[in-house]
Amino acid sequence: MTTLTLPDAHALIVAAMTACGHSAEAAETIADHLLDCELRGLSFGGLARALSIVERIRTADAPPQPIRVVAETPVSATVDGGDQVGYLVGMRTLQLAIAKARAQGIAIVGARNTWYTGMFSYYLEKAAKAGLAGVIAGSAPALVAPHGGTEARFGTNPIAFGFPATPTPIIWDIGTSAVMYGEVKLKARLGEKLAPGQAYDAAGTPTLDPAAALEGAFGVWGGHKGSGLALVVQLLGMMTGAAADPPGVSGCGLFVVLFDPGALTDAGDYQRRVAAFAEMVRATRPVEGGRPVRVPFDRSVACRDETLRRGTVDVPEVVVAALRQEAGRA
Known part of the structure; x- marks a missing residue:
């Protein structure tokens, strides 16, 4: 190192x-x-x-194009990422969603034609600082086998939920695959093995070889429940206009919904109640010999x-x- x-x-x-x-x-x-x-x-x-x-x-076969808003209403927008990396497209999408949610109380913004969108918790932390709650879901090229299968049909399909609170927001950010794409790529780069049960090779045989997994399929997280969630996330990403099965590292869909708690209740009071509830969860008696209970985003x-x-x-x-x-x- x-x-x-x-x-x-x-x-x-x-x-x-x-x-x-x-x-x-x-x-x-x-x-x-x-x-x-x-x-x-x-x-x-x-x-x-x-x-x-x-x-x-x-x-890449061709240079990326400018990021463009191709459709828009007061509460929504569709972004064509121009095959730009998702860290840039994601920030443009988030900025649009924050502005619309502040003005209208709710916003739904989708982006397509992008790749590598990164951590959704990164975006939701910024939204929470603006006083907004939200959901982000993302579809991707087929890398993950559905429950009971060994062929790739889903992307790694992360989904995240964020809620504003003081001093830190509550953000739950997960991938719906047994192992994330970036982890597999890094292990392949370092010559390391995967954990058992995480992936299959192209023939459908369980494998520990990350290179073989990239040619085959990753396992799904959470059995049949995680598989169902992965399917739903893929459908949300497709709502942006993203393809169901884009080729290679391309064609990801980014689906962002932000909303102002103040549209329903007193926003400051809501943040205080979120923080109090989080403290109540942390105060839960742990299992014998276990660590203190955490809420999502505490570890990060x-x-x-x-x-x-x-x-x-x-x-x-x-x-x-x-x-x-x-x-x-x-």
């Missing part, structure tokens, strides 16, 4: 993103999102993902705070070396 200071990690991402064609502003937007993943201990979505972004851009916040205090992140040497090589192209 290579230990990087946080400014050095940020600068390395920016340099690599600039070298593969992003503007300085776009590179900063991407870097902020990826570094937040590293701060929260989700290394597969951090600097390793920056390398995957570079590789996707280098192998605690890990981020600790990483910020430490001021460094540990990144696989192969990832750092490859990013430095890419950055050198600038």
